[in-house]
Amino acid sequence: MTKIEPVDNDFFSPFNEEACTLCGECFHNCPVMGLSIEESIEEMKKLIAGNETRRVLKECQSCHSCNFYCPENAHPAELILQRWNEKYKKEGLRIRGKHYMTFYPHYPNFRSYVMDHMPKKTQELVKSWADLSPLKGDTLTYPGCNIITYAELTQTSFFKDLDIRGRLEYCCGETLFRTGYEDELFQVTKRLDKWFNILKPKNLLVLCTAGTNVFKNVLPRYGLTYKFDSIKSYIQYLWEKIENGTIQITNKLDMTVSIQDSCYSKMFGDDYMDLPRKILEAIGVKVIEIEACRENMRCCGIGGGFSVDSAYHTMKLRSATVRNIKEFNKAKVDAVCVYCAGCLATYSTAKKLYFGKFKVYHIIELLQMAMGEKPMSNKEKKKRAKHFFWGIMKKQLPKLPSKKTFKIADLQEDPPPYSEAY
Numbered sequence: 001m002t003k004i005e006p007v008d009n010d011f012f013s014p015f016n017e018e019a020c021t022l023c024g025e026c027f028h029n030c031p032v033m034g035l036s037i038e039e040s041i042e043e044m045k046k047l048i049a050g051n052e053t054r055r056v057l058k059e060c061q062s063c064h065s066c067n068f069y070c071p072e073n074a075h076p077a078e079l080i081l082q083r084w085n086e087k088y089k090k091e092g093l094r095i096r097g098k099h100y101m102t103f104y105p106h107y108p109n110f111r112s113y114v115m116d117h118m119p120k121k122t123q124e125l126v127k128s129w130a131d132l133s134p135l136k137g138d139t140l141t142y143p144g145c146n147i148i149t150y151a152e153l154t155q156t157s158f159f160k161d162l163d164i165r166g167r168l169e170y171c172c173g174e175t176l177f178r179t180g181y182e183d184e185l186f187q188v189t190k191r192l193d194k195w196f197n198i199l200k201p202k203n204l205l206v207l208c209t210a211g212t213n214v215f216k217n218v219l220p221r222y223g224l225t226y227k228f229d230s231i232k233s234y235i236q237y238l239w240e241k242i243e244n245g246t247i248q249i250t251n252k253l254d255m256t257v258s259i260q261d262s263c264y265s266k267m268f269g270d271d272y273m274d275l276p277r278k279i280l281e282a283i284g285v286k287v288i289e290i291e292a293c294r295e296n297m298r299c300c301g302i303g304g305g306f307s308v309d310s311a312y313h314t315m316k317l318r319s320a321t322v323r324n325i326k327e328f329n330k331a332k333v334d335a336v337c338v339y340c341a342g343c344l345a346t347y348s349t350a351k352k353l354y355f356g357k358f359k360v361y362h363i364i365e366l367l368q369m370a371m372g373e374k375p376m377s378n379k380e381k382k383k384r385a386k387h388f389f390w391g392i393m394k395k396q397l398p399k400l401p402s403k404k405t406f407k408i409a410d411l412q413e414d415p416p417p418y419s420e421a422y
């Protein structure tokens with residue numbers, strides 16, 4: 001296997017048609033579609049010509065793995081995003097996708113539904129993160145939308161000194177990036193620039209890998225001007241604390257897991273992809289790898305909603321997730337370990353439709369257990385999954401067959417004041 005190096009500044013740059021030799025390696029190796037070489041070449045020809053494809057434009061989950069597979073560094077994933085963007089601009093997005101636009105507080109969305117149903121104490125915690133008063137130190141800890149809806153994950157001794165700030169409206173724009181909506185991404189960076197200039201952090205600690213990549217490698221391409229001395233992911237932070245003995249493992253776990261990798265770990269190279277594995281080894285957890293791991297990983301399932309055709313169609317998301325669950329079940333492990341709270345939400349929600357035995361833990365929960373701490377209760381996790389499920393279903397089901405479309409509204413630089421009644 002080729003050694004994966006951290007991506008350079010060029011990795012997300014536009015498709016380079018001149019470099020493409022039409023070899024077909026990109027979609028042939030794609031962990032989602034795995035097309036034959038011939039079909040892959042045909043699809044690439046159609047994409048370059050700007051024509052409808054048979055599969056790629058419908059099924060791609062924008063994981064960016066094909067950028068790694070391309071021997072010519074032509075960035076095939078960016079061509080897909082470009083075509084999606086053109087299609088969206090021409091046709092708009094099916095109305096069923098509107099409920100996924102989670103950076104508008106006044107439009108109820110699936111995350112605001114979840115937040116409305118969180119325990120009062122958790123709501124208070126999340127509200128405290130919207131604070132605009134000066135930071136206590138140099139570092140802003142950025143929760144991201146997924147941790148905001150699983151805020152209990154931060155209630156552990158190893159995060160107690162962190163100054164967490166954020167709200168849904170300070171979204172990093174990861175899904176806009178992955179769906180190719182560039183204009184909207186420029187609006188996101190304007191809002192973020194303004195917010196960072198109020199809080200003036202020197203360093204950014206990000207509680208998810210996706211956000212770490214977006215802040216480091218993506219947003220500077222879309223107009224973010226604010227400069228940090230350092231941007232670090234919580235996975236690096238945790239490993240450093242385990243290595244220097246600040247985190248003490250008192251209760252080694254005796255279990256096996258398979259890992260759901262983050263779509264963005266591969267952007268940081270092999271050393272980064274090793275980190276969750278090293279943390280798990282340190283706490284006594286044996287990792288059984290599935291085929292779709294590390295740079296060949298498949299998205300947890302949310303990526304099944306990113307194409308303009310899918311427009312977050314709930315059944316597309318679920319079938320992508322169930323495909324992964326089946327592979328995890330074949331590995332016969334005690335549980336699946338995720339290190340993105342978005343993956344936790346996706347799998348927990350899918351359990352409502354998938355009736356097989358399936359346990360899923362965030363790596364933070366496993367670490368808490370290995371330190372003798374109590375993670376978020378199973379009862380609360382089940383409730384959260386129920387609210388994710390109904391937050392999506394209640395709004396989307398009636399709209400599934402509708403052909404009506406919408407365009408994403410402009411994002412104002414200043415989000416409205418924080419509202420408890422989302």
Ligand code: SF4
Nearest residue numbers: 030060061063064066
């Ligand atoms: S971005 Fe991922 S899912 Fe899409 S074609 Fe490339 S490898 Fe396949």
Ligand code: SF4
Nearest residue numbers: 020021023024026070
């Ligand atoms: S984008 Fe790269 S991998 Fe895909 S056909 Fe062109 S040269 Fe081959």
